[in-house]
Amino acid sequence: MAKNTQAPPSIRGTQDVFGPQAEAFAFVVETFERVRKLYRFRRVEMPVFERTEVFARSIGETTDIVSKEMYSFADRGGESLTLRPEFTAGIARAYLTNGWQQHAPLKVATHGPLFRYERPQKGRYRQFHQIDAEVVGAAEPQADVELLAMADQLLKELGITGVTLHLNTLGDADSREAWRSALVAYFREVAGELSEESQGRLEKNPLRILDSKDRSDQRFVAGAPKIDQFLSDEAQRFFEQVTSGLDAAGVAWTRADSLVRGLDYYRHTAFEFVPDEGSAAAAALGAQSTVLGGGRYDGLMESLGGPPTPAVGWAAGIERLAMLVGEVQSETKFVAIAVEDDLRSDDAFKLSQLLRQGGFATEVVTSGSARKRYDKAVKLKPDVVLSLSMQAGEPKLSATAFDDEVGSAVAAITSAFAPSASRS
RNA sequence: GCGAUCGUAGCUCAGUUGGUUAGAGCGCCGGUUUGUGGUACCGGAGGUCGCGGGUUCGAACCCCGUCGAUCGCCCCA
Numbered sequence: 033m034a035k036n037t038q039a040p041p042s043i044r045g046t047q048d049v050f051g052p053q054a055e056a057f058a059f060v061v062e063t064f065e066r067v068r069k070l071y072r073f074r075r076v077e078m079p080v081f082e083r084t085e086v087f088a089r090s091i092g093e094t095t096d097i098v099s100k101e102m103y104s105f106a107d108r109g110g111e112s113l114t115l116r117p118e119f120t121a122g123i124a125r126a127y128l129t130n131g132w133q134q135h136a137p138l139k140v141a142t143h144g145p146l147f148r149y150e151r152p153q154k155g156r157y158r159q160f161h162q163i164d165a166e167v168v169g170a171a172e173p174q175a176d177v178e179l180l181a182m183a184d185q186l187l188k189e190l191g192i193t194g195v196t197l198h199l200n201t202l203g204d205a206d207s208r209e210a211w212r213s214a215l216v217a218y219f220r221e222v223a224g225e226l227s228e229e230s231q232g233r234l235e236k237n238p239l240r241i242l243d244s245k246d247r248s249d250q251r252f253v254a255g256a257p258k259i260d261q262f263l264s265d266e267a268q269r270f271f272e273q274v275t276s277g278l279d280a281a282g283v284a285w286t287r288a289d290s291l292v293r294g295l296d297y298y299r300h301t302a303f304e305f306v307p308d309e310g311s312a313a314a315a316a317l318g319a320q321s322t323v324l325g326g327g328r329y330d331g332l333m334e335s336l337g338g339p340p341t342p343a344v345g346w347a348a349g350i351e352r353l354a355m356l357v358g359e360v361q362s363e364t365k366f367v368a369i370a371v372e373d374d375l376r377s378d379d380a381f382k383l384s385q386l387l388r389q390g391g392f393a394t395e396v397v398t399s400g401s402a403r404k405r406y407d408k409a410v411k412l413k414p415d416v417v418l419s420l421s422m423q424a425g426e427p428k429l430s431a432t433a434f435d436d437e438v439g440s441a442v443a444a445i446t447s448a449f450a451p452s453a454s455r456s
Numbered sequence: 457g458c459g460a461u462c463g464u465a466g467c468u469c470a471g472u473u474g475g476u477u478a479g480a481g482c483g484c485c486g487g488u489u490u491g492u493g494g495u496a497c498c499g500g501a502g503g504u505c506g507c508g509g510g511u512u513c514g515a516a517c518c519c520c521g522u523c524g525a526u527c528g529c530c531c532c533a
Contacts, residue, residue: 091533118533153527319528410494430492
């Protein structure tokens, strides 16, 4: 180890992913790509950074989110830029600036890194990764249903169990506002008994009291006014169409009438896939319980200066999904070649290429003590170990198959292989 | 921003009430078992005990500070 030079540390909240974790991460992305095509969502690639105003205007200038939790910086021209903290705002901006209205209703999907300046904890990082699906320009509840069906199928194909769709409606703008006022009035009555945090929320973000983690708050939450009392006929019909569509599509769901969204642009459907209490999934995720979440954001486009445009979408953290995916094993059969004599090195190259071209994952062990290379190859846990050595001046190839079927398939390739190492 | 817990070898961790040259397993390197084998045995390299100060004859161990990590709170687009 060099003692004078110190390796630079990683940035707080970033991760270097390797091994089974990295395989699980890739599996999530691959599965998402496959499923998204089944629902005919089109792939989009979005910039990792935007003008700060793209996020500030869509999220709301004054919120903590914008003031404290974004990675913003000035570029050399003095422009304030921000590393994207979410996909939705950028996609909305692109929809407006590229004339994507012509494709409406536009179904798009993407994935990649996002950045939020937060204190890291289990399942929360400053650079994290999400998969994302949006339907822009669709006012119909059928869009919500299709989007949720896709999410449901994705989770199933990832093999994730013990997770349930929690569903709520926030109503249209009027319903939502009426509900909000009623909640404020209700909680004000008992303000003195609320937790300190919730007393603050009463002014800033009363809906958030509903998902307070404080025990004493929860006593009052149970008796709080429900959105259902304030839904307009239209909003109610919209929600009914979503739920009946989900039932028809075979998507299990549960009503969660205290599920809310903090930002004002959300309307109607709001949803989260949440681990069931006491499930393995819940234990694996710690305090970060939501696996996939989203909703309808009919009010967003206008805050970006566009025409009123209905839209609905969801996103899910790849890291969190990866934590719920078990060990992913490769389907590809694996051959390890031990080069027990350096004279056989070129033969190993020749043979390994034949095997790889034949569809076998192949690794060649050529380093370290020659007599230990076989053991090294075995420790890689291959399906077949091939040994290349010299015996009495003659090249020798032997095979040990830990899987008979793979063994004979590999033998078909090795039997046609002509060694060339007799030279010396 | 706040709180709790934790920093000993590349990795996972031991290290007894403070007491000589700081240990194990795995991994790595080398050597044996004159071998067709998922071994076993022997040896080796690798540590400013996160960093700085203090208490003490003596600190990995006790105290203070600091940095970092983890988990939680706030926030959650």
